[in-house]
Amino acid sequence: MIKQSSIRSLLQRVSWLMLALAIVPLVISVLIYTRYLFAYEKSVQNISEANRISSSVEESIIEEAWGLTYGQITPDDYRNSNNVTKIRKEISQIKKNTRNAKERATLNIVLRSLDNVANYLEKIIENIEKDAPFNNNQTLMTHVQSATKLVHEILQDFVNVEIESATDNSVEVRKSILILSVIEIAIVGIIIWFTRNTNKRMNTQIQQPMEEMIKMAEALSDGKLNYRIKCLPDNELQTLTNSMNEMADNLVVLLEENALKQYNLAQSEVRVLQAQITPHFIYNSLDAILVLAEMGDVEKVKEMTYALSDFFRISLSQGQDWIPIEKEIRHITDYLIILQIRYGDALTYSIEVEPKIEKFFMLKMILQPLIENAVYHGTKLVRRTGKIVLQAYLDEGYVHFFIIDNGKGILPEKLEEINTELRDGLSTDFGEGYGLFNVNKRLLLYYGSNAKIELSSIPEKGTTVHVIIPTTTEGNFKNV
Structure with missing residues (x-):
């Protein structure tokens, strides 16, 4: 720049x-x-x-x-x-x-x-x-x-x-x-x-008023929304100064309106995501339970029924957006159990989570769409046994999640395009990879720039999705 x-x-x-x-x-x-x-x-x-x-x-x-x-x-x-x-x-x-x-x-x-x-x-x-x-x-x-x-x-x-x-x-x-x-x-x-x-006149008529406007801009960017310019210059900059004061007067109202719109948008998107998951997932799961019941595998029926019930219980969470990380891990564990029962030996998984991160809260339904992507766009496209690995640990106030698969992988050009879209954040107009970009957008809406998603991949070897979020406790998660 x-x-x-x-x-x-x-x-x-x-x-x-x-x-x-x-x-x-x-x-x-x-x-x-x-x-x-x-x-x-x-x-x-x-x-x-x-x-x-x-x-x-x-x-x-x-x-x-x-x-x-x-x-x-x-x-x-x-x-x-x-x-x-x-x-x-x-x-x-x-x-x-x-x-x-x-x-x-x-x-x-x-x-x-x-x-x-x-x-x-x-x-x-x-x-x-x-x-x-x-x-x-x-x-x-x-x-x-x-x-x-x-x-x-x-x-x-x-x-x-x-x-x-x-x-x-x-x-x-x-x-x-x-x-x-x-x-x-x-x-x-x-x-x-x-x-x-000339320098003396310019300093009085232009430089000093401009410095005041810079101070006001810095104050507004620091959250000091009550800062106003009182000494107005007696020249063309007076109009600009008046406009900045009026802009500051309207900024609080606009921010509140925007925050409300963003919150409603996030609520709408998570409901859309839930609605997208629910139908085909329920149908496939119930079909699998029916097949297991016809085969007489009662234990598998019980295991899958419990996992499906727990999965939707956590998905709803009584309308709460923030849940403990322990519940989010349980949510994807239920999901992987259901998939493994459905696919049998074609899918394996492992979950490696540091116990100390389970007490923190996080935005719900962040990991499940990413694991769904890893299965349906990764491991299902190769003939070898698919494997999903979830790793999570705490580092300097941030929780790091790694979702690793051994699937099809992503070509370098496409990988760069995806990472660029992820960096664009809220301005992303996603078409493919709805779940990935939806999760990224929700993270940015709730966490701001403190959270991000990065992808790395080797074609025909697999893909790793790295999710970073700040640590959040039950008492302060609404202020993240």
């Missing part, structure tokens, strides 16, 4: 939402400008790297080129490691950290110039390997110097552009952050003021 929020918590959530609406834009803005600041740091880093490369590019490349020309560096050593390749990698890294299209284009020019330098140096290597005249390499060195100088100049232009761009971005970011911070602080202040005033 989903837990409902109180109005106060709802207002608090609205307040937090309003604060979030004010703070989230600020956080997003800070994140955006943080990105710009990182971009600024990258620009500064690019400037530093480009400046360092620019200051040393001519000296390092020219020195390495003359060393290659004069034979101080061999072609293999050059190919393995040279300043042109290193500088090219550094320029490429600067390019990765650059997002401006103009600056990337400038770096592309630098890279192409470095490619030219590399091509000239590769031609110098070819001349060295072919033993070409030294003058050829001197001419190429002139081109190397020009290309290297161009790299230096372009890098200086890149540095100047980066410095100018970083400066402009830095100024704009600082101004924007300052303006945005002032605006957000003002918005947060306004929302806090508005939220506090």
